[in-house]
Amino acid sequence: MSQPAALYPTDVALPLLSSRAQNVKNKADELRTLLRRRNIEVTEEPLDVFMTKNAWLKPKWLDKLQLVNNNIKTFSKAIGTICQAHGIASIVWGVLRFILDAFGRYFDLLDKIVDIYDEMARSFQMLKDYAELYAEHTTVLDALLDIYCSYIEFSIHAVEIFARHPLKVIFKMIVRFSPIELTLKDGARKICSATQSFNDRRNLIRDKISADTLKKVGTIVELTSVQGSPSQESPRLKGIFSVPRAQNTKFCGRKEVLEQLGRDLLPAQDTSQKSCTLHGAPGMGKTQIALEFAYRCSYKFPELNIFWIPAEDETVLSQAFGNIARLVGSQQAETDVPDQARLLETATAWLRENTSWLMIFDNVNSPEIFAKYQPRCTHGSILLTSQYQGMVHPTTTEILVRSLTSQEGSELLLKHITAGRRERLHMGDPSSLAQLFEEIAEEVNGSPLLLVGLAGSIVSSAVSAEGALKMLRQSGSLGKSDPFTNGHSACAYDRPFDSAWDMALKAIPEKGLAILRIMSMLAADNIPVDMLNRDLEGKLSFLGYDDPDRFRSRIQAHIVERYLVEVEDWDPKSPWSFYIIHRQLQAKILRDLHFVPEQYQLTFDRAVALIAREFPPFPRFMTPNFSQWPSYEKLVAHVLKVHSVYRANERCQGQDETPTVIPLISSMAFAELLISAGYYFYEVGLEDSCVAVLKTAEKIFHEFRITSTAEATTQIERGPSVYANSLKLETNAITVFWGIIEQAQGLTGARKAMAKAKQVVALREKHAILTGLSPEDRFESQVLLSNAYNDIGSQMLHMHQYAGAMDYLDKSLNLKRELEAQGHDIPPFEFAESTNNLAFAALGQNLIEAALLHSQRAVEFIDKDDSHDSDATRFYFCYGVALFLSGQPEEALKVMIDVYRKRKDTFGGSGRQTRDTSYAISFIYFSQGRFKEARNTIRGCFNKQAKGIWPAECLTRAKYLQSQILMALGDIDGGKRKYDEAVQELDGYLSEIFPKAHAQKAEGSTSACSGYAELMAADEALRFDYVVPYFAGRFFSTVIGVGIRSGVGCFPPLEDLE
Structure with missing residues (x-):
């Protein structure tokens, strides 16, 4: 195919019923039309001729261009096997050549352009071996087509930009924070993200295949006992072997410990669960013993399922259980972007149902977190490693590793x-x-x-x-005084460690030390080698090259051969390899860095920049971001580690024992990294981690804002000022903070949440009136302001302030309509959200007909939104509530059962949304006298191992409904026990919500709070609905016949202050 012909790939062979392939064809046609309209013709001059002509000038981008071309050719071969668009390499080269020809005299500009292409094309190289997998797993094919489509979109942007007048483009590219450069980099990030998604799918398939076919590499021993003699050939594993580290071939000794583990933990399928804690000081080899035990068990018991669980904090624990779910779950775990709660539920259910398994929780720090994840069953074996002696209590046996x-x-x-x-x-x-x-x-x-x-x-x-x-x-x-530690070892215990490490560290070249310093600020496990092997501008140019072979020989070899780090790349099919560094070495390096402030700060900045380069950015309009979860999961542990380094440094300030520790200087980049991580934690329901990183991010953004001036807001060509940007991002952090409070608490957290919501509105309004914002920034500011109005409206719904909520929700919708009238593209989700909340506001005032109209309209909006990240079930749930309250229980039941199925598939049976729906269905059954069905359904609200957030108030309401169902079925004693529990818990919530009024009631005094008095005079059942979030549905008013007059609410408003 000639090169000009390749620029117009209309002969795409589409797989049957492939919407993605059709999308690829449409995008390719769009690019073809654009190239023709711009009269762009591409020469057929080969790359080597072009490079020879420019070599004498020795531009920096010339070598990179060769790598770009090689990676593009690899991608071309891969994409060519699933559709006849073999011109992909020519398209890439064609558009790039157009840019090179047009701007060939401006080498600094071209260096930036080629860097962007290099970042994009670098990820293509991992696609070379996908063909063997895609035929049986369509998700791999779809992911590959997503990459193709992302590239064509990138090329469309590139042509539109570089077909303009050269001088204008040059000016816009050379300024700092160039909007053109940012646009192109955003396109490149999308391609890399699509490629990462492809890689995740492929690795998942390989893990599932390896569960049945994995063989050990090299000469592996088959044991007659856990410590028996070796044979020449490895047995084929029949169970799942999910251990991410290769066996240590130089392991020796510890015979007594291994024998004790065998007695304590085997056989795993016994009638009682066996557990043991390996505990001891750092560096005693606890992890290596556990690793050796795992491999020996796999040889002796090939049917045994073995899972390795990093357990340093809840984030990595949750991700490890998600990996188990993918290994043992159904095909659906491959095809959807799953909710973390559903994955956890899948994993724990499998562990309860299957008896032969060994779980190794490595480096457990918290008994409370371990208790949340320990399988509740009477079988299986659990091995813990920990430096914390308190971890011996949750297990049946313990071994002190001396x-x-x-x-x-x-x-x-x-x-x-x-x-x-x-x-x-x-x-x-x-x-x-x-x-x-x-x-x-x-x-x-x-x-x-x-x-x-x-x-x-x-x-x-x-x-x-x-x-x-x-x-x-x-x-x-x-x-x-030691030349490396400066004699500052923290205690006598550290001195032998420091002395031994110093001997190894002194022989490491400076670039190797730079890598080790960065690793000291990252999570100790699964540090991607590729993340560190970069040649970037500014703080990341410390390596000076990005050639993998040179990196391995000049840096990696020095630190590996001295056993300072391990490199895990033992699966030859995997394109990824990871570093593992011992936490004791990390602590030693960090102690040393404390006394070299310039190096400490530089290392911190480098660690932040390396993570930020790969970490998904904060979504511009704060819309759901489910599709990015796999990318978050790979790096979020490193964000937590660098955050812990920053917080530890903060705590050192002002302490007499650390007078020489210099404070780290935070940056906007660091705070943006934290807020992106916080948004991920919010979406997966990890409340503690979310709050921790958001507090720091909010503080940093606030400090930047108050130390800059509002006058110098922006220059259009340079992007937003520090003040404008920090104001926007500070507000983003507070908004997510509000969201996690709203999600995790009922009315007990309402006043705290309202304070945050009001703060968000005030700051958004301040940002919206800044002078000098670019049109794009102005549009973004207006959208975020409209969202703030929606959020405070929804907070008022929580607090039963329905009239005020409707005012803010109308305000939000009107602003969005104005933006749409100005020609801006507003996603249907934005309209659906506020319209749906209007339906809840109408329900709270018993305006049932209006509620039905609003909820139907919200459903129509969301049905237009083809974004797979949008959770449509919230809108159908509201519609079901409106149907029920309007006297259509059968229609409501049909809607709710459909919502339940979808929510269970997406969020799992223990997810907050799923349990809300279980309650709704059970209530409808109860109201219709179908008590047995109500009893069976209400059980879905009670899950002892549920990991997802569900407000305690919702659980109490479910207990109350369960008590009514049991008594209706004749179980008076059981119903009374549940009733007493529920009433006692409700009393506790009311004492938190109305502390003064509740205390007055307890003393026998008349309450001065009219809302409290009105609530206590109402039917008891109403009070359980009063304390739950509005999005959980409020139903009791129809059953007890209260507030049925249109426009009269049955709940007194909760004021911002008592």
Whole structure:
């Protein structure tokens, strides 16, 4: 195919019923039309000719251009196997050549352009082996087509931009925060995100396949017992083996510990659950023992399902359970972007139903978090590793992992140093070398971690055993200032660790040390190698190149051969590899950095920039962002770690014991990273992590805002000012903060949430009137303001302030209509949300006909929105409530049952939305006298291992309904017990909501609060509806016959202040 012909790929062979493939064809046709309209013709001059002509100028982008072309060719081969658009490589090259020809004299400009293309095309290389998978798994094909479509959209933007007058383009590209550069980078990020989605699908399929077909790499032992003798061939695994680390071939010793684990934990399918905690000081080898035990169990018991669970915090724990769900779940886990609660439910249900499994929770820090995830069943085996002695209480047995004896330490060193090396390192007899190694083991307190590090240092630096021992003794002397640590070891316990690490670190080149410093500020596990192997501008240009081979030979080899880090790339089919660094080494490096302020700050900035480069940005209009969850999951643990480093530094300020620790200077980039992570935590329901990062982000944005001036708002060509941007982002952080309160609490948190909602409106209004905003920023500001009006309206719905809510919701809709009339594209979701809330406001005032009209209109809006990120069930749920309250219970039941099915598929049975629907269906059954069906359905509200957020008030209301159902069925005693529980809990909520009035009632005084008095005079059932969030549905008024007169609400408004 000629190159000009390739620019017009209309011969796309579409798979049957493939909407994505049709979308690709439509986009390709759009690009073809644009190229013809612009009269753009592309020469057929090959790349090597073009590069030869420009080589004498030695532009920086020339080498990158070759890599771009190679990656594009790889992608071309991949995409060509599923549709006949073989011109993809020519399209990429054609559009790029058009830009190069038009701007060939402006090398600085071209360097930026080629950087963007390099970032985009770099991700293409991972697609080379997808063909073997897509035929059986259409999600891989769809993901690949998404990449193709994203690229064509990128090319359309590029042609539209660079077909303009050259001087205008050059001016807009060279200014700081160039809108053109940002547009192109945003397009490149979309391509990388689509590629990441493809990779996630592919890795998931491989994990599922490997559960049946995985073989061990190399010579693997088959054991006659847990510690038996090896055979030459590995057995084929029949159970799932989900352990992300390769077996340590140099593991030795710990025979007694392994035998004890075998007695305590096997067989896993016993009639009672077995559990054991491996605990001990850092560096004692707890994780390595657990790893060895996992592999030995897999050889001895091939039917055993083995799962490795990183457990440092709830975020990684939740993700690990999500991975289990993907491994054991149905095909649906592959096809949808799942809710975290549903994945957790799938995993825990499988563990309850299957008896033969071993779970290894590595590095558990919190008994409370572990208790939330411990499977509630009478089978299976659980192994914990922890530095925290308190973790022995949740398990049936414990093993204290002690330091190695001097003889065991000597054996470990001998294991890591080959015979030939030993001869060069020590000229004496072997027995005297073993004696020297025993003395070294004693010097480092028998720590396996340090001994392994020392072995790498001794081998790589060719220091003699005698020399190593002498250096350890000298640097370990009390009061002796060490050149690397500056004599600032935190305590005597740290000194042997610091001395041993220093021996290895001193031999590392500066670029390797820079990498290790960054790793000290990232999560210790699963640090993507590719994330660190970058050649970027500014703070990230410290490597100077991005060639993977040079990176491995000049940096990675130095830190791996000294056992400072491990590289996990043992699955040869996976394009990803990860670093693992021990937390003890991280702590040592961070201690050292405290006393080198410039290096500390630089490392922090580099860590933030590296994560931010890969982390999904905060959604512009704060719309649902479910499709980005896989990308969040890969890096969110690193965001939490760098945040913990920042917070630890903050806590050090003002403490007498750390007078020399210099405060870290925060940046907008850091705060933006935190708010993006906070939004993800909000969407998956991880409340504690969400609140922690948002508090820091809000504080940083606020400090930037109050230290800048509102006058210098913006220059259109340079983007928004610091003041305008920090004002917008500070408000975003407060908005998400409001959202997590609204989601997690009922009326008990309403006043706190209202304060946040009012703050958001005030700041949004302030931003909307700033002078000098660009048209694009002005539009964004207006949309966010309309959303703020919607949010405060919904908060008023929580507090039964229905008339005020309707005013704000109308205000929100009117502003959106104005923007739409001005020619702006407003997603239907935006109109659906406020219209749906108007329906709830009408229901609260018993304006049933109006509520039905609003809810029907909201459903029509959302049906127009083809965004897969929009949760349409909230609108149908409101419609079902309106149908029920209008006297159409059968129609309401049909709608609610359909909503329940969809919510259970998306959010799991324990998800907040699903449990709200279980309650609604049960209530409708109850109101119709169908008590047995009501009893069966209400059980869905009670899930002991539910991980999703559901307000406590909702659970109490469900208990009250359950009590009424049980008594209706004749179970008076059971119903009375549930009733007493519910009433007692309700009393507690009312004391929080009305503390003064409730105290007056308890004292026998007359309450001065009219709302409280009105509520207490109303029917008891009404009070349970009063305290729940509006989006959970409020139903009791129709059953007890209160407030049925149109326009008269049955709930007194809750004032902002009592």
